[in-house]
Amino acid sequence: MPSPLLQIREATKVYSTGGFLGSGKKTVVALDNFNLTIDESPATITTIAGESGSGKTTLANLVLGFIKLTSGHIIFDGEDITDMTDAQLKAYRRNVQAVFQDPFGVYNPFYRIDHVFDLVNKHFSLSDNQSEYRDMVEAGLNVVGLYGEDVLRKYPHQLSGGQRQRIMMARAYMIKPRLIVADEPVSMVDASLRASILDAMLRLRDDHNISFLYITHDLSTAYQIGDQIYMLYQGTTAERGAAMDVIDAPQHPYVQLLIDSVPVPDPTDKWDVNISLPSEEEMRTAASVGCRYYPRCPHRMDKCLEEQPPLFKMDKPEHEAACYLYEEREVAPIEAPILYSKPKTDAVSQPRRRSRAPLAAAAVIALIVVLAAAIFAINQNNAAIAAEATAEASAAEATDAAIAAATASAEAQAIASATAQAVVEAPEPTPIPEQEFKLSPEGAQAKGALTLNEVTLDEIADEGDLHRYSFDGAEGQEVTVKIRTGGGGLSGGNLNSPYGTIYGPDGEFVAPLGDTAVRPRRSYNAPLTLKAGTYTIIVGAAQVDRYGLVGDAPYQIEVEGEAPKIEATPEPTPIPQQDFKLSPDGAADKGALSLNVVTLDEIAGEDDRHRYSFDGAAGQAVTVKIRTGGGGLSGGNLNSPYGTIYGPDGEFVAPLGDTAVRPRRSYNAPITLKAGTYTIIVGAAEVDRYGLVGDAPYQVEVEGDEPALAPEPMPLPQVEPTPLPQPDFILPSVGATDKGALTLDEVKLDEIADAADVHGYRFEASAGQNVSVKIRTGGSGLSGGNLNSPYGTIYGPDGEFVAALGDTGVRPRRSYNASLTLKAGEYTIIVGAAQVDRYGLVGDAPYQLVVESAEA
Amino acid sequence: MAEQKRYDSDRVVLNVDNLRIHYATPQGDVIAVSDISFKLYEGETLGLVGESGCGKSTTAYGILQLVQPPGYIVHGSIEVDGTEVLNLEEEELRKFRWTGLSLIPQGAMNSLNPTMRVKDQIIDVIESHEGKQNDKEALRERIFELFQNVGLPNRIYNMYPHELSGGMKQRVCIAMGVALHPTVVIADEATSALDVVVQRIVAQTLVKVKDEIGVSLIVIGHDMGLLAQIVDRIAVMYAGKMVEIAPVENVYANPLHPYTQLLIDSIPSIKERKPLKITEGITHDPRNPPSGCIFRLRCPFAWEHCAEVEPPPITVENKHDVACHLYDEQFEERRTNALATLANP
Numbered sequence A: 001m002p003s004p005l006l007q008i009r010e011a012t013k014v015y016s017t018g019g020f021l022g023s024g025k026k027t028v029v030a031l032d033n034f035n036l037t038i039d040e041s042p043a044t045i046t047t048i049a050g051e052s053g054s055g056k057t058t059l060a061n062l063v064l065g066f067i068k069l070t071s072g073h074i075i076f077d078g079e080d081i082t083d084m085t086d087a088q089l090k091a092y093r094r095n096v097q098a099v100f101q102d103p104f105g106v107y108n109p110f111y112r113i114d115h116v117f118d119l120v121n122k123h124f125s126l127s128d129n130q131s132e133y134r135d136m137v138e139a140g141l142n143v144v145g146l147y148g149e150d151v152l153r154k155y156p157h158q159l160s161g162g163q164r165q166r167i168m169m170a171r172a173y174m175i176k177p178r179l180i181v182a183d184e185p186v187s188m189v190d191a192s193l194r195a196s197i198l199d200a201m202l203r204l205r206d207d208h209n210i211s212f213l214y215i216t217h218d219l220s221t222a223y224q225i226g227d228q229i230y231m232l233y234q235g236t237t238a239e240r241g242a243a244m245d246v247i248d249a250p251q252h253p254y255v256q257l258l259i260d261s262v263p264v265p266d267p268t269d270k271w272d273v274n275i276s277l278p279s280e281e282e283m284r285t286a287a288s289v290g291c292r293y294y295p296r297c298p299h300r301m302d303k304c305l306e307e308q309p310p311l312f313k314m315d316k317p318e319h320e321a322a323c324y325l326y327e328e329r330e331v332a333p334i335e336a337p338i339l340y341s342k343p344k345t346d347a348v349s350q351p352r353r354r355s356r357a358p359l360a361a362a363a364v365i366a367l368i369v370v371l372a373a374a375i376f377a378i379n380q381n382n383a384a385i386a387a388e389a390t391a392e393a394s395a396a397e398a399t400d401a402a403i404a405a406a407t408a409s410a411e412a413q414a415i416a417s418a419t420a421q422a423v424v425e426a427p428e429p430t431p432i433p434e435q436e437f438k439l440s441p442e443g444a445q446a447k448g449a450l451t452l453n454e455v456t457l458d459e460i461a462d463e464g465d466l467h468r469y470s471f472d473g474a475e476g477q478e479v480t481v482k483i484r485t486g487g488g489g490l491s492g493g494n495l496n497s498p499y500g501t502i503y504g505p506d507g508e509f510v511a512p513l514g515d516t517a518v519r520p521r522r523s524y525n526a527p528l529t530l531k532a533g534t535y536t537i538i539v540g541a542a543q544v545d546r547y548g549l550v551g552d553a554p555y556q557i558e559v560e561g562e563a564p565k566i567e568a569t570p571e572p573t574p575i576p577q578q579d580f581k582l583s584p585d586g587a588a589d590k591g592a593l594s595l596n597v598v599t600l601d602e603i604a605g606e607d608d609r610h611r612y613s614f615d616g617a618a619g620q621a622v623t624v625k626i627r628t629g630g631g632g633l634s635g636g637n638l639n640s641p642y643g644t645i646y647g648p649d650g651e652f653v654a655p656l657g658d659t660a661v662r663p664r665r666s667y668n669a670p671i672t673l674k675a676g677t678y679t680i681i682v683g684a685a686e687v688d689r690y691g692l693v694g695d696a697p698y699q700v701e702v703e704g705d706e707p708a709l710a711p712e713p714m715p716l717p718q719v720e721p722t723p724l725p726q727p728d729f730i731l732p733s734v735g736a737t738d739k740g741a742l743t744l745d746e747v748k749l750d751e752i753a754d755a756a757d758v759h760g761y762r763f764e765a766s767a768g769q770n771v772s773v774k775i776r777t778g779g780s781g782l783s784g785g786n787l788n789s790p791y792g793t794i795y796g797p798d799g800e801f802v803a804a805l806g807d808t809g810v811r812p813r814r815s816y817n818a819s820l821t822l823k824a825g826e827y828t829i830i831v832g833a834a835q836v837d838r839y840g841l842v843g844d845a846p847y848q849l850v851v852e853s854a855e856a
Numbered sequence B: 001m002a003e004q005k006r007y008d009s010d011r012v013v014l015n016v017d018n019l020r021i022h023y024a025t026p027q028g029d030v031i032a033v034s035d036i037s038f039k040l041y042e043g044e045t046l047g048l049v050g051e052s053g054c055g056k057s058t059t060a061y062g063i064l065q066l067v068q069p070p071g072y073i074v075h076g077s078i079e080v081d082g083t084e085v086l087n088l089e090e091e092e093l094r095k096f097r098w099t100g101l102s103l104i105p106q107g108a109m110n111s112l113n114p115t116m117r118v119k120d121q122i123i124d125v126i127e128s129h130e131g132k133q134n135d136k137e138a139l140r141e142r143i144f145e146l147f148q149n150v151g152l153p154n155r156i157y158n159m160y161p162h163e164l165s166g167g168m169k170q171r172v173c174i175a176m177g178v179a180l181h182p183t184v185v186i187a188d189e190a191t192s193a194l195d196v197v198v199q200r201i202v203a204q205t206l207v208k209v210k211d212e213i214g215v216s217l218i219v220i221g222h223d224m225g226l227l228a229q230i231v232d233r234i235a236v237m238y239a240g241k242m243v244e245i246a247p248v249e250n251v252y253a254n255p256l257h258p259y260t261q262l263l264i265d266s267i268p269s270i271k272e273r274k275p276l277k278i279t280e281g282i283t284h285d286p287r288n289p290p291s292g293c294i295f296r297l298r299c300p301f302a303w304e305h306c307a308e309v310e311p312p313p314i315t316v317e318n319k320h321d322v323a324c325h326l327y328d329e330q331f332e333e334r335r336t337n338a339l340a341t342l343a344n345p
């Protein structure tokens, strides 16, 4: 029997989504009882195909370990990935590489392309020899049709999507893993170059025995290079088999439609019918029992509603289809998973497996010392590259030392193996400890004590910024320390991630909150059994990871668990309803709300309150809505600004908030108005019983019909967009932080922290000199959203206003240029957050600034 | 697909002449679009193809005067319905976008504003050109009609983008693109992020809307299968040059330019498994293109003449131009030999 490389058995993944508009919790079964086997040898290309939302990316993320199965097993090399030891997981992450659909997200926009390869080299120690390493990079690039001299010195934005994609393919190739999970790798590459990527895949398969999980909706490429194919429909396999058998003669009605929809590259053979999709509802409410394709299926029968069809065997070997049209055929059996026997205390009998031995104690201490030094180096030196070089090199040395120490003594080995077994059987195998993510308590800023089950929110400013928390443990108390970050709008991108390290009462290392995964995760949990004493948690930016990203985002930290059973927990005090009444006194005036226009703003702290007004007509019915959190708005689940509505005579009308255990993401107050001006106060609620403050961004809207008898609304003033400059975009030249002199053509990179943060630059000009001043920001992963945009103002030698870098457009742009002919003297450029624009966004993103020489 | 040609297919609506666009870099200018000329006819759907980085998007952005620095237009002329776009003042240009020319950008569905309802985004487009619309009822009807054009249900009127599927968002972008009945719509990779069934629906929507509203369409894409289904002519670009422009049937059945032949040859099929046709991509430095023919470093038929003289576009039949010396009558013998090697490789 061939030994399987990857076995997926009865894998189910259920996502629960909180309804954004308070529509309640929904669950989505993204993968349902899915089975798949990829053999070790010969290597194969296994295609996963299916429409958008069918679960393809979910499957990729599961195999890559980014998300966890709800139930079932993923077994790599005979080992269930949830049971792997740290060393096995580390090897697993090297053996399973990823190439993603949109590779832009993994590039740091401020590093040149060669950085991607340098990091790979450092991380995987591919070669010490510089010229050998350059050759490896060149060979990797050549495989994908690129040349080092053309691309290595470029910035990601200077490459096309296709080129970026091919670089990721080259990167994976250099690591020579055993499995590459390629999620839509050619979807952004044009036809003439696709072949070179597909060819690279074939060469990797045939020359290097690397298998692929090739995720695509492009059936033609699957047909050209795929060995096996799995056709997914709503999380289940509709049909599987050899790619050519399935595509030549699809058996399942859905697969037949799919293959029929592939456009034929022949203009004389055009689509003759216009197809349409059933309504979204119909597709989503597909029966939870029975065949998922029933609502769309032209051959549906009553029987199809009773039970989900199993895979039936078709004529060709391995060809199976899940459809009752083939009911009389044999049902394909699900093979039992093959697990390699576990090397309990006998590590020697399994030479192909990695040692489970944890690092010997001495080595761990050595490691801490080395890492503390590395982190000290970071504190000393903000240059990311230097820090990274130091830390990665030190970590590598320390790891070697640790492995050497661990293997030195057979006795230690035996003890270690025994210990390892205990570790494996511990209930929660969640965290992936990695030496690199140990942060030194040295020099950390004290942030005080954490209270059990209370979420604390803070932000790491840069690599040198470390936060220290403490919490008290009782003997035997079980807690889970959780760190969360990321999410649209909270952190700058998908990949930033603060990390933490937990130290025990005696200063000993207890657990990391972080890992070395390709993509840092948004949350890490460390389940602990405590001893009595005070624990310390250090949170900081992780080492620059292999993509050069720094974890400089906001984060939430929480110690979750039962209080030690000393006395009965006091009943949570009901929060008096008045608490949700916010006083209008001292609130910042945010102006009038227009009917049906969403206003977006953010509460900065407990004392920050915003006042809005809106006019009511007698009898007019409106709903005042406040929303926060969730999809792209705030990063957290639970933060919630609250509001209070006051009437024309200052009377309390309605709260936007409640005393529920968990504040909701949205509150609506349907009100029938009287004539007059209403006031809405929005602010942070009292700290609730989970310790949450409503300090998130929010949207507020008064929804309703125009009052029946109201006069025609005043037409908006027809302000024709005025040419620049707009007074709002002029930043005062005083009070800025001096950021020094700009050199011609040198790009400066910095970040505006908040609305009060203003940066000043100087540059010396000669008379008649032509320059172009450019400011850039934004881009995936750079700023928190699409729309943030720092702005600037240029002043001349006599302090006179010269030009603005900014506008009043509907959408702030990512870049502004000002072409100038200068006079002699010193110019000043002020960069800062623009006025809050009409979407309520503040320009608080990182930016690049350059003064470029220009032709007259 | 329903033929509803109410237009004059010989009337030129867009005339691009000798357009050249550079990107300034410290090491010299990259020639992104190199003196290209082509015409778009009324009611026509033109496909623009070529490998990544060959200048397709830059051409589109150039036509719309949206080239971002360090890019700049060196010279050329872009006439839409007789109006020279390059002479428009900033303000006139702003008006001209959406009404004369509109763009459905690459990754359009991510260009929707996440904090605005679908209706408000469409109203924004309309009001920014036509001023505040006081007749709300009429405005809503107009938006519903747009929805109908692109096959969207009215219930999405009040929804936010995150509540829509990718295919629906893409159709909202199409609705915005055609809202003001522009003369020319440019769709840059409008369907490449979608799966085949949805892609087919979106592509059909695009063509249907084009026919109903009577606009001309430029579809930039790399899915040769999809283009075969929806376009009338195909323009093939290579390294900033337009090497062939021809009726779609000719391109697939009888590609003339050696690069077009390569492109057609590398189309993946689901009917037969073919050996992969590997091409290395553009091999020269885009700042320093070779003399003579742009394709000669990769061309299997190149000879000395190709290094000396740049091939001018040769009109081989109505609406079919090719820029290759092989189609110059004085080299007929060479052409015959070349085609013979193609037939028996």
Ligand SMILES: Nc1ncnc2c1ncn2[C@@H]1O[C@H](COP(=O)(O)OP(=O)(O)OP(=O)(O)O)[C@@H](O)[C@H]1O
Residues within 6 Å of the ligand: A015, A016, A017, A028, A029, A030, A050, A051, A052, A053, A054, A055, A056, A057, A058, A059, A217, B195
């Ligand atoms: N984090 C999440 N929370 C809730 N639902 C999710 C989440 N991620 C995916 N889903 C849902 O799970 C299903 C499968 O999604 P998945 O992204 O795996 O599809 P896909 O086949 O990769 O689609 P595409 O081709 O568009 O990338 C979809 O219904 C999707 O909406």
Ligand code: SF4
Residues within 6 Å of the ligand: A252, A253, A254, A291, A292, A293, A294, A297, A298, A299, A300, A301, A304, A309, A322, A323, A324, A325
């Ligand atoms: S099982 Fe029934 S509903 Fe499902 S695909 Fe087959 S015939 Fe159609």
Ligand code: SF4
Residues within 6 Å of the ligand: B257, B258, B259, B293, B294, B295, B296, B297, B299, B300, B301, B302, B303, B306, B311, B323, B324, B325, B326
């Ligand atoms: S002009 Fe010469 S080099 Fe260019 S495509 Fe024609 S034959 Fe090839």
Ligand SMILES: [Mg+2]
Residues within 6 Å of the ligand: A056, A057
């Ligand atoms: Mg996907």
